[in-house]
Amino acid sequence: MNFSGLKGNYFLLFVNKSFLASRRPATPVSARPIPQVHGRMNHDSRPRRWNTVSGIPLKSFYSAEDVPAEHRRIMDAAPGAAPFHRGAYATGYRTKAWRIFQLSGFGKPEDENERIKFLLANGETGFLMEHDRNTADHCYNVDHPDVLARREDVGLTGAVMQSVRDIAICMDGLPIESTYGHAGGAVVQHAPFALAGYWTVAKRRGLDLRTLAGTGQSDFFLTYLGCVTKQQIPTPAGLRFNADIMEFCSKHLPRWVPVSIAGYNGADSGLNAFQELGALFANAVEYLDEIKRRGSMSLEEAARGCGGVSFRMSMDIIEEACKLRAARLMWTQLLERRYGITNPKVANLRIHCVTAGSMMTWQQPLNNIVRGTLMALAGVLGGVQSLGVSGYDEALSIPSEHAHQMSVRIQQVLQNETNLAAVTDPLGGSYYVETLTAQLVERAWQFFDEIEQQGGFLATLDSGWLHARAAENQHAEFMAQDSGERVVVGVTDFREDISPYEVDGFMGVDDAFDVAIARLEEVRRTRGERRAGDALRELERVCRGSDNIMPAMMEALDAEVTLGEVGDVWRGVFGDWNTPIQT
Amino acid sequence: MTTAPKRILMAKTGLDGHWRGPTIVARALRDAGFEVIMVGMVTADEVVRAAIDEDVDLVGLNIGGHVDVAERAIAAIREARPELPIFCGGVVPPWAKKRLEEKGVEVYPPGSQLPEIVDAARRLTRWQAD
Numbered sequence: 001m002n003f004s005g006l007k008g009n010y011f012l013l014f015v016n017k018s019f020l021a022s023r024r025p026a027t028p029v030s031a032r033p034i035p036q037v038h039g040r041m042n043h044d045s046r047p048r049r050w051n052t053v054s055g056i057p058l059k060s061f062y063s064a065e066d067v068p069a070e071h072r073r074i075m076d077a078a079p080g081a082a083p084f085h086r087g088a089y090a091t092g093y094r095t096k097a098w099r100i101f102q103l104s105g106f107g108k109p110e111d112e113n114e115r116i117k118f119l120l121a122n123g124e125t126g127f128l129m130e131h132d133r134n135t136a137d138h139c140y141n142v143d144h145p146d147v148l149a150r151r152e153d154v155g156l157t158g159a160v161m162q163s164v165r166d167i168a169i170c171m172d173g174l175p176i177e178s179t180y181g182h183a184g185g186a187v188v189q190h191a192p193f194a195l196a197g198y199w200t201v202a203k204r205r206g207l208d209l210r211t212l213a214g215t216g217q218s219d220f221f222l223t224y225l226g227c228v229t230k231q232q233i234p235t236p237a238g239l240r241f242n243a244d245i246m247e248f249c250s251k252h253l254p255r256w257v258p259v260s261i262a263g264y265n266g267a268d269s270g271l272n273a274f275q276e277l278g279a280l281f282a283n284a285v286e287y288l289d290e291i292k293r294r295g296s297m298s299l300e301e302a303a304r305g306c307g308g309v310s311f312r313m314s315m316d317i318i319e320e321a322c323k324l325r326a327a328r329l330m331w332t333q334l335l336e337r338r339y340g341i342t343n344p345k346v347a348n349l350r351i352h353c354v355t356a357g358s359m360m361t362w363q364q365p366l367n368n369i370v371r372g373t374l375m376a377l378a379g380v381l382g383g384v385q386s387l388g389v390s391g392y393d394e395a396l397s398i399p400s401e402h403a404h405q406m407s408v409r410i411q412q413v414l415q416n417e418t419n420l421a422a423v424t425d426p427l428g429g430s431y432y433v434e435t436l437t438a439q440l441v442e443r444a445w446q447f448f449d450e451i452e453q454q455g456g457f458l459a460t461l462d463s464g465w466l467h468a469r470a471a472e473n474q475h476a477e478f479m480a481q482d483s484g485e486r487v488v489v490g491v492t493d494f495r496e497d498i499s500p501y502e503v504d505g506f507m508g509v510d511d512a513f514d515v516a517i518a519r520l521e522e523v524r525r526t527r528g529e530r531r532a533g534d535a536l537r538e539l540e541r542v543c544r545g546s547d548n549i550m551p552a553m554m555e556a557l558d559a560e561v562t563l564g565e566v567g568d569v570w571r572g573v574f575g576d577w578n579t580p581i582q583t
Numbered sequence: 584m585t586t587a588p589k590r591i592l593m594a595k596t597g598l599d600g601h602w603r604g605p606t607i608v609a610r611a612l613r614d615a616g617f618e619v620i621m622v623g624m625v626t627a628d629e630v631v632r633a634a635i636d637e638d639v640d641l642v643g644l645n646i647g648g649h650v651d652v653a654e655r656a657i658a659a660i661r662e663a664r665p666e667l668p669i670f671c672g673g674v675v676p677p678w679a680k681k682r683l684e685e686k687g688v689e690v691y692p693p694g695s696q697l698p699e700i701v702d703a704a705r706r707l708t709r710w711q712a713d
Contacts (some may be wrong), residue, residue, distance in 0.1 A: 127651055268603075
């Protein structure tokens with residue numbers, strides 16, 4: 001179906017009415033069967049260890065003497081000043097609300113464009129472009145045999161964008177000159193394509209790249225730990241790509257966050273709170289050490305560039321809020337101790353959070369609205385700059401329009417109705433919170449040291465050491481459900497055999513593949529073949545040498561080189577990562 | 584009486600590399616005494632070849648994409664080895680779960696408990712480890 005002619009209020013009304021209708025019970029209440037509730041019900045007799053989710057033992061209350069002496073000395077520091085654990089900015093949300101920033105995208109580029117406009121119209125304050133996982137993450141065109149064999153999957157998790165023309169359709173009418181945009185490119189080998197595509201569209205609109213604000217991702221946690229693709233450039237090539245992007249941004253896009261380390265993807269794979277922290281900073285030092293080795297740009301500028309990170313917010317909400325306080329403290333410590341950087345404009349870590357997708361349940365999915373709210377609250381209490389809330393249908397499908405709207409509304413309620421914006425670091429000074437913050441910092445540095453002893457972050461990805469740590473925790477989490485120690489409402493306990501409040505899951509569109517094939521053929525038929533060929537050869541030449549790849553990528557995208565052709569260059573020059581895990 | 588352990592092939596039908604779900608399930612099945620062969624992301628043809636080569640007693644499909652793609656794999660397995668039982672897990676919306684169940688495929692969506700899945704594997708392979 002194509003709703004492109006039905007934009008605006010009429011369309012919204014149509015969707016909302018059908019949503020309500022599907023929830024209106026067909027039979028009168030008195031005639032409906034009473035649901036039987038299953039699972040354990042009596043909690044009082046259950047054996048329980050009182051720990052945080054990451055295993056830190058908890059007392060039943062905390063006093064001043066619990067706060068470690070060293071931490072007590074920094075407790076009274078103000079937000080916006082070193083060591084920044086109390087907040088990145090002095091006036092917090094009074095002067096700047098956190099950015100409402102939702103993952104979005106599916107189907108054809110125009111489907112994604114319509115959804116992004118829907119979110120912006122509902123009050124989203126930045127936008128995020130998801131690319132199709134099958135094609136983008138693998139740098140395959142849609143006619144690659146591995147994609148052809150799964151044609152119905154195409155467009156399910158993001159729009160199919162094989163050339164700058166597709167990216168232009170996805171960005172059509174989006175106010176990129178005034179709105180913070182995420183170009184996509186979450187997976188390392190895809191980032192140069194997604195970024196160069198976004199920037200090329202901006203240039204074609206006549207915008208000065210120096211004024212453009214936004215981010216990419218190029219995340220090692222996603223690429224090499226959380227969502228391991230069938231083919232991927234090896235980690236040293238990934239490091240080169242990210243350092244090239246950082247250098248390119250320092251020259252041409254000073255307002256752009258070049259790479260964004262996403263601890264989220266480590267945490268949702270199984271790393272606990274202090275492991276997520278330790279591993280994230282072990283990743284950051286790989287980037288900064290590489291930039292230092294190159295000596296091609298200011299280290300302060302590089303630190304500022306990779307100081308926009310993301311964490312996962314999960315259900316142990318006090319531990320998660322403390323994790324963000326710990327993260328800011330650790331970044332300040334790391335920059336000073338390892339690189340001698342104390343500039344407060346660099347040392348204040350800026351944090352994006354996404355609520356844990358894996359905490360969203362398939363059963364009784366409307367309960368996930370509550371979970372999303374609580375996890376978002378943890379992020380706000382911890383002082384996020386930017387936040388995405390998973391859809392309540394996360395375990396069923398990509399978000400429906402209504403689920404997406406709810407994710408925005410949850411944040412708007414928190415911003416406007418709770419008075420949370422009034423006071424920065426509202427948990428600061430709590431004996432419990434300060435103690436737990438200090439404990440997380442201590443354990444996270446220990447984990448950081450373990451990674452360094454393994455040869456560094458990249459080495460732990462190559463060897464599978466980090467995957468093993470994640471898998472241990474996954475296993476323990478499920479064993480705790482088995483034993484009854486971990487309760488998930490509607491899943492382990494309080495289960496219903498029938499429920500009138502079901503959610504269908506979003507269906508997406510069914511023409512993404514056919515349209516992508518047609519557009520790929522059109523690009524091949526109508527582009528300047530000579531220029532595209534020259535651009536591809538130049539890209540390959542640069543890859544075989546040591547120059548920055550991004551100028552050649554910019555020319556390739558402008559010359560309408562396709563995604564699969566870029567991927568062929570990567571595969572020919574860099575080969576394939578030797579995956580340490582069996583999936 | 585001791586019988587040789589039953590063999591389970593675990594495969595992903597999509598090109599989505601999230602490995603958390605299938606890895607947890609594979610470990611639980613191994614802990615319960617099954618031999619688990621993991622082949623990662625495979626097409627319909629590849630999953631059939633692996634099922635025959637490995638002479639498995641059960642196929643577990645992790646669906647990380649559209650149910651149509653899983654159904655193509657299921658049809659190919661049914662054609663080659665009609666008696667071979669199949670079960671599925673992953674992000675499966677309720678309508679897709681229903682469609683697969685109508686085809687005789689058991690579906691374990693997110694939130695399924697590991698003992699349920701292990702019990703299903705025992706039942707489908709008619710095997711009880713000692």
